[in-house]
Amino acid sequence: MSTQSHSLGGSYPYKMDAKCRVSIPSEWRAEISNGVLRLMVSHNENLPVLKVLTEREFEKMQQEVDDSGRSPAQKRSILGMLFERCTQSSINEQGKLSIPKVLLEHPGLVAGEGLVLCGRGDFIEILNEENHTKLRVAQDAAIDDFNDEFGFF
Numbered sequence: 001m002s003t004q005s006h007s008l009g010g011s012y013p014y015k016m017d018a019k020c021r022v023s024i025p026s027e028w029r030a031e032i033s034n035g036v037l038r039l040m041v042s043h044n045e046n047l048p049v050l051k052v053l054t055e056r057e058f059e060k061m062q063q064e065v066d067d068s069g070r071s072p073a074q075k076r077s078i079l080g081m082l083f084e085r086c087t088q089s090s091i092n093e094q095g096k097l098s099i100p101k102v103l104l105e106h107p108g109l110v111a112g113e114g115l116v117l118c119g120r121g122d123f124i125e126i127l128n129e130e131n132h133t134k135l136r137v138a139q140d141a142a143i144d145d146f147n148d149e150f151g152f153f
Contacts (some may be wrong), residue, residue, distance in 0.1 A: 007031050008054075008119035013129070020104065020111045021096040022126070028119065029095050038086040039099065041106045042125075045138040048107040050126040052097065053086070057122035099126075107131070 008028050016022045024032070031054075038053040053061070065078045091097050099109070108128040109115055116132040118125045127135060147153040 008121060008124055011116055011118045011132075013114060013116050015114050016099070016109060016111050017096075018112050020099045020101055021092075022099065022115065022117070023094075023096050024091050024124075025117070026095065028117075028124070029091055032091060035090070037089045037091070037097070039089050039103055040086045041103060044125060044127075045135055047127065047131045047135050047138075049131070050099065050103060050107045050109065052089075052124040052126065054122050058086070060122070 008031055010025075012025055014022050035055050038055075038058045040051045040053060042049055042051045061082060062079060065075055065082070068075065068078075070078070087100055087103060089098055089100075101111075104110065107126065108131060109126065110128070114129045116127050116129060118127065118132070143153050
């Protein structure tokens with residue numbers, strides 16, 4: 001895994017506007033380069049999140065399936081599910097990402113309320129404030145074990 005390609009980092013509290021748009025930090029916009037993004041409801045530590053996948057991350061996911069050693073029929077099925085569960089989007093001229101209302105319910109996002117954007121290298125996770133707090137608690141519980149192995153924290 002190349003560390004050069006991972007530059008979406010940090011976490012930012014924001015508020016989604018009434019039209020289901022959220023501002024994306026300017027340094028992230030520069031990394032994304034106004035490309036196509038894929039939105040997908042997913043999970044992190046069993047908490048619902050909205051993943052915002054860059055094309056690079058989406059292509060890596062497809063490559064993982066292609067390299068998985070599964071049969072061609074299984075690969076088509078997995079890739080079909082991946083494409084079905086992703087909605088294309090992009091960042092507008094004002095630096096805002098529009099989120100279709102259909103993608104708000106499961107991760108608990110509400111128009112007009114606060115949320116947190118979390119940079120994860122080549123993708124972004126969007127969580128409501130409550131789930132972000134829970135995620136941080138879960139991550140903090142594991143951080144000592146990670147630090148023993150890697151010495152990062």
